[in-house]
Amino acid sequence: MPAIANPDLHPWYLNPDDAVALQMVxxxxxxxxxxxxxxxxxxxxxxxxxxxxxxxxxxxxxxxFPALTILEVSQAQAPTPFPYIPGLLSFREGQVILxxxxxxxxxxxxxxxxxxxQAHPRRLGIAAHIGLWLERPTVGCAKSRLTGFHxxxxxxxGDFTPLLNARREIIGAVLRTRTRVKPVYVSPGHLCDLRSAxxxxxxxxxxxxxxxxxxxxxxxxxSDQQTRHE
Numbered sequence: 468m469p470a471i472a473n474p475d476l477h478p479w480y481l482n483p484d485d486a487v488a489l490q491m492v493x494x495x496x497x498x499x500x501x502x503x504x505x506x507x508x509x510x511x512x513x514x515x516x517x518x519x520x521x522x523x524x525x526x527x528x529x530x531x532f533p534a535l536t537i538l539e540v541s542q543a544q545a546p547t548p549f550p551y552i553p554g555l556l557s558f559r560e561g562q563v564i565l566x567x568x569x570x571x572x573x574x575x576x577x578x579x580x581x582x583x584x585q586a587h588p589r590r591l592g593i594a595a596h597i598g599l600w601l602e603r604p605t606v607g608c609a610k611s612r613l614t615g616f617h618x619x620x621x622x623x624x625g626d627f628t629p630l631l632n633a634r635r636e637i638i639g640a641v642l643r644t645r646t647r648v649k650p651v652y653v654s655p656g657h658l659c660d661l662r663s664a665x666x667x668x669x670x671x672x673x674x675x676x677x678x679x680x681x682x683x684x685x686x687x688x689x690s691d692q693q694t695r696h697e
Contacts, residue, residue: 479558499655532671554613579594592654608652642669
């Protein structure tokens with residue numbers, strides 16, 4: 468059973484101003500590094516949360532890689548503890564995700580989140596934030612842009628353009644996962660770089676726009692496919 472690497476990283480019950488201040492501190496602890504290489508990955512997990520009637524339900528689905536067959540599904544639910552505020556999604560969903568993670572019997576080599584990694588105003592989207600708790604490689608793969616600007620990528624699968632912040636720093640990639648289909652927004656979370664993040668998302672994408680681990684987590688969480696802006 469995988470353990471939370473940093474179980475006392477910070478308290479969750481914060482007001483929005485304190486949560487923003489904490490994000491800026493935590494972002495400095497992220498480690499963006501090469502890898503994991505595709506050849507070294509044996510399991511990849513998708514992470515998603517649905518919220519209905521103020522109850523949050525998290526799902527983590529672990530798939531074999533590269534076969535992308537489901538190996539394990541873990542779920543947890545709890546009262547939703549934080550309002551929906553774009554940019555602070557992890558304070559709304561983080562605790563229930565960690566509860567689902569603790570119920571796994573397999574430790575994923577990499578986790579792909581339905582949300583942002585470092586493509587975030589304070590460089591700490593949900594994939595990056597939870598990556599610090601887990602000390603596992605994490606990737607953000609979002610359906611919509613939270614921040615930054617970009618050129619439109621080419622129309623072919625695998626085409627991408629950089630996502631830039633106001634200082635023209637690269638914070639992610641706008642990636643076409645299927646030819647002539649809307650792109651997704653990919654960014655590294657923790658213990659991963661952008662090149663690896665793009666490779667992992669592409670390797671996990673088959674006939675659909677979203678990678679298979681996220682699709683499986685959507686289904687397990689009971690998501691209604693609504694767009695969340697992180």
